[in-house]
Amino acid sequence: MESTSKNNPIGIFDSGIGGTSIWKEVHTLLPQEDTIYLSDSINAPYGQKTKEEILQLSIKNTEFLLNKNSKIIVVACNTATTNAIKYLRANYNVPFIGIEPAIKPASLQTKTNTVGILATKGTLNSELFEKTSSKINDDITIIEQVGQGLVELIENGKIHSSEMENLLHKYLQPMIDQKIDCLVLGCTHYPYLTPLIQKIVGHHIKIIDSGEAVARQTKNILSKHQLLRNDNHKSHCSFYSNKDITVLTGILNDSTNISIEKLDF
């Protein structure tokens, strides 16, 4: 392990700003922990890239976070988790927390036996997703939809735009017609769309994401490795992006004790 000190930060990366939805959950549960977040926005979206490209970018992001002495790495990206976490776990000596679409919890909650999932092409086509969905009870129908274009709009600060609304209507209406009652958000960018999605699908459809579960798992694994901080440290959270930081700054505007830096990375 690069360093085993409890005082070292939690490293978090995503293809862009979406993983900040996971950072928020981690920071809420573990406010005493320092965090380092890397947004590889210049390479977003990962969802359309090949497995090899996603792997190489995930390695680069991991090494950046290890150079900053991260004691654990949260892969706050479904696409990177489903394509690269196996390799990362086998090749680096720190614990990794991944995120996968919450289809299992959704399959346990559905009453119509029909669950929708909105995710990137890279996630839906991955072997890990295939393996996870093959374990779901055969009575449950899973309707998969690639959220083509959504990550780009979020990265460009167009969460509340008519383009976004039109795309979401196009992706969600077929699922509504097929009577889903649970919708899984299988990309860490999408929780920023929850209010808009809820408006489109109505309140009888439950929106499920994996953010809180990832934060709980991070806490459990830190504790298991005796890396959980138990002092009253006033934490600092550093954010790095290799693209213009305006949108990132906007979504973090209610956070305190943070720094945001643009990098050539």
Ligand code: DGL
């Ligand atoms: N936040 C990433 C995920 O969870 C976005 C993927 C992308 O860059 O396409 O999958």
